Every structure is written in C-alpha cells, then in structure tokens.
Amino acid sequence: PDNIELKMNLAYFMVNREDFDGAAKIYADVLSLDPDNLTANLNLGKIFFNKEQYQAAIPYFEKALEIEADNADALSLLASAYFNTHQDEKGYELLEKLKGLQGE
Numbered sequence: 539p540d541n542i543e544l545k546m547n548l549a550y551f552m553v554n555r556e557d558f559d560g561a562a563k564i565y566a567d568v569l570s571l572d573p574d575n576l577t578a579n580l581n582l583g584k585i586f587f588n589k590e591q592y593q594a595a596i597p598y599f600e601k602a603l604e605i606e607a608d609n610a611d612a613l614s615l616l617a618s619a620y621f622n623t624h625q626d627e628k629g630y631e632l633l634e635k636l637k638g639l640q641g642e
Contacts, residue, residue: 542568546577558585576605580612587615592622608639 545568552561565582568575583598599616602609613636620629 540571542572542575546575549578549581553581553585558589561585573601574605576602576609579605580609580615583612583615583619587619590622592619595619596623610636610639613639 545564549561549564549568552558552564562582562585565578565585568578569582572578579598579602583595583602586592586595586598596616596619599612599619602612603616606612613632617629617632617636620626620632
C-alpha cells in the first residue's frame with residue numbers, strides 16, 4: 539500500500555482513462571507519503587487547473603517550484619493560475635522568471 543511507484547503508475551493510468559478524480563485521490567495519497575514528490579505535486583495541480591479550480595491548483599504548483607525552482611511547466615501553470623485568480627502581479631513576476639529561463 540505504500541509503494542509510491544505503483545501508485546504513480548496507477549494515477550497515470552487513471553488520467554489516461556480520464557478518471558481525474560480517481561487520479562487526484564491517488565496523487566494526494568502519494569503526497570501524504572512523500573510531500574516532496576515533484577511529479578505528484580505538478581500533476582495534482584494540473585488536474586485542479588484543468589477543472590478550472592485555479593485556487594486549489596496554486597499550492598501544488600508552488601510546492602513544485604519549492605522542489606525545483608526552475609521548472610518551466612510549474613512556472614507557466616502557476617502564472618496562469620495567478621492570472622485566473624486575479625493575482626496579476628504574481629503572474630507577471632513568474633512570467634519574467636520564465637522569460638529569463640528561456641533566454642528572452
């Protein structure tokens with residue numbers, strides 16, 4: 539029951555079957571065992587983001603950036619989540635950081 543790799547594979551399978559709620563539960567379970575799991579944080583944030591639950595997605599993207607500060611995926615998605623929750627100043631800060639990573 540505590541096999542993180544197995545849980546991650548099951549969550550991935552559920553996402554592919556479009557069982558996003560089931561996958562979200564598994565990612566949350568993984569995070570209860572390993573709060574610093576980058577992939578689980580990012581993917582759980584994506585599930586909330588895709589359901590337009592931007593405020594719920596934000597903590598997972600923020601945690602992903604704590605784990606890997608230069609993760610372009612997390613930066614981009616968090617910026618979008620900030621814009622969608624009317625936190626434009628934070629969104630623009632992240633876009634500037636993202637541009638710096640991309641050499642713009």
